Amino acid sequence: MRTLYLFSSAAPPVVDIAKAIEEAQADGWDVCLGLTPTAARWIGESLDGLAALTGHPVRWEYRLPWQPDAWPEPDAILFAPATFNSINAWALGLTDRFVVGVVAEGIGKGIPIVTMPCVNEAFVRHPQFEQSVAALRNAGVNVLYGEGGFLPHPPGEGDPATYPWRAALDAVHAG
Template identity: 35%
Template sequence: MTNRTLYIVVCGAPLASRTADGVKAARANGWDPYVIPTEAAMPWLADQDLGNAPVITGNRTPDQPKRTPPADAVAVVPITFNTLNAWANGNANTYPLTTLCAALGSHTPTVAVPFAKHDLAGHPAWLASLAVLRYAGVILADPHDGAENTVAPITSGTGETVANGFRWEWVFHHLNPAE
């Protein structure tokens, strides 16, 4: 265990298949990872070995204690069209969205890796939501090369290829720029 807590929020897209790599990379970079999947991400996680990283789903009941320490940082890998737009609009109707909205409100350092096909990324809400998140201080990392704030859409049929080429080091570079 370290003294730095990282929430890894995972949405349902091909890049979710690399969550176990993210848990390992987090530990290698001195973070204690907590995985917070959307419902759509759950099938992507089913066959992955996440080690002993806690996977936090659903809201807790009033009699349950908090399940995580406060986050020092958040990585949203991948973030889909639906979740990105809901987050930017302040919708907190699921545990992952509540986590993301709270991170914005508390100014917790956050890196998000958008993963949307060209037809969804062409919707006007997408560009507006990206702008809101940038304004709020979220670092947006391109899933193709990790570049900051240049998010290229995923060409239909290439999601698995993009996921295989993704490097978690890109996320940690943005979270630990001085290291």
């Protein structure tokens, strides 16, 4: 069985992460869930259940150097939803958060990585966002943003139920 690291930021679709895990498992993936600290706080009451669902501890912090890694090596990584902050930090190499550090290093390791942002129209007007998307694409990351991926919405008008999880999982499966 192939291992998928599913990473998520604190954006509204993270509340449906169990559904995405179940879909990935139905696709044949062994899923390890990593979260930004804020995402972990948002779904804190579900963390034990998510660990039981995946069979792996849910992580949001770096392990200490002397601790063994509780996860198998990934065959692929999906970072979704990825917030404005996570996309920019990743593109700039700012790795103070566990999930951003893993995907930044994953580029150098040649791990297939797919990301799908979840940002509103106001954030995408900031000049750094488009630069960050371009930098990640130039590094070989499959960024599902625009037609066929995530389309930004007006601030406060996003609907987590319409987040295109299936498109993200299909992109990971396609390699």
